[in-house]
Amino acid sequence: MVLNMENVSLRRGDRWILKNINWQIEKGQHWVLLGLNGSGKTFLLNLMNAYTFATKGEINVLGMQFGKTYLAERLRQQIGFVSSAIQQKIHQDDNAFQVVLSGAFASIGLYERPTEEMSERAIALLEDLGCIEYANRNYETLSQGERQRVLIARALMAQPSLLILDEPTNGLDFIAREKLLESIENIAKKPDAPTMIYVTHHVEEILPVFHQTLLLKDGEVCDSGQTSEMITSSQLSRFFGLPVEVSWNNHRPFLSKL
Numbered sequence: 237m238v239l240n241m242e243n244v245s246l247r248r249g250d251r252w253i254l255k256n257i258n259w260q261i262e263k264g265q266h267w268v269l270l271g272l273n274g275s276g277k278t279f280l281l282n283l284m285n286a287y288t289f290a291t292k293g294e295i296n297v298l299g300m301q302f303g304k305t306y307l308a309e310r311l312r313q314q315i316g317f318v319s320s321a322i323q324q325k326i327h328q329d330d331n332a333f334q335v336v337l338s339g340a341f342a343s344i345g346l347y348e349r350p351t352e353e354m355s356e357r358a359i360a361l362l363e364d365l366g367c368i369e370y371a372n373r374n375y376e377t378l379s380q381g382e383r384q385r386v387l388i389a390r391a392l393m394a395q396p397s398l399l400i401l402d403e404p405t406n407g408l409d410f411i412a413r414e415k416l417l418e419s420i421e422n423i424a425k426k427p428d429a430p431t432m433i434y435v436t437h438h439v440e441e442i443l444p445v446f447h448q449t450l451l452l453k454d455g456e457v458c459d460s461g462q463t464s465e466m467i468t469s470s471q472l473s474r475f476f477g478l479p480v481e482v483s484w485n486n487h488r489p490f491l492s493k494l
């Protein structure tokens with residue numbers, strides 16, 4: 237099992253931000269975490285990465301039970317995490333190649349000497365993600381779409397068992413978004429792909445490889461299961477609290493307000 241959350245709740249001040257979350261992720265599954273602004277997605281991800289601790293409940297990630305055997309460092313080496321918070325921490329004057337390479341050490345900058353094998357892997361990932369042509373450019377000179385690709389390549393560098401993509405298409409135009417989604421689909425389809433969690437508030441971004449979906453609403457699991465059963469007009473009308481219609485085109489869902 238990659239993730240097991242049992243009755244997880246989180247309190248901040250006098251407010252319960254997450255309430256009784258139950259979520260089981262098996263190896264090889266790819267999940268979408270769909271939640272509106274303020275639904276608690278960021279807190280849920282911070283729990284998985286052991287940046288925050290649950291007020292109640294049990295969390296087990298990649299066989300490590302929190303509060304018992306887990307070591308934050310060891311855990312984070314096995315989780316690739318792409319988020320805007322990571323984006324801000326990257327050394328802006330490192331070039332794309334160096335940023336990707338630093339993923340091998342689960343560090344932000346390069347403090348250790350990389351091996352020949354690591355350099356080759358970084359180049360292969362830059363090629364896979366379509367960023368080889370700007371490998372020598374400083375991170376600060378890259379567009380938002382280019383940066384996201386570099387960060388995904390960086391996250392894959394340590395061959396993680398779990399890859400979390402937190403709203404990776406933020407700030408991308410339509411073409412950049414679709415190209416990035418295509419790359420994500422290619423990663424997910426590989427036989428040695430990590431288990432992936434794709435976090436978004438846009439239904440249109442749900443790719444066919446993400447067979448499972450969890451709907452998070454006001455800090456609670458509204459429902460979870462097969463994407464085909466979650467992304468329906470009736471489920472999403474209940475989820476959004478207003479009548480919506482889901483239509484499918486090319487195995488991708490599209491949402492409209494009724």
Ligand SMILES: Nc1ncnc2c1ncn2[C@@H]1O[C@H](COP(=O)(O)OP(=O)(O)OP(=O)(O)O)[C@@H](O)[C@H]1O
Pocket residue numbers: 248249251253271272273274275276277278279280437
């Ligand atoms: N210290 C705090 N005390 C009380 N409430 C808080 C605290 N910090 C955050 N919150 C609230 O917790 C809720 C969940 O926040 P979270 O950042 O996880 O949402 P999110 O789903 O990631 O939203 P977004 O998509 O906008 O990033 C929000 O309503 C936020 O206002």
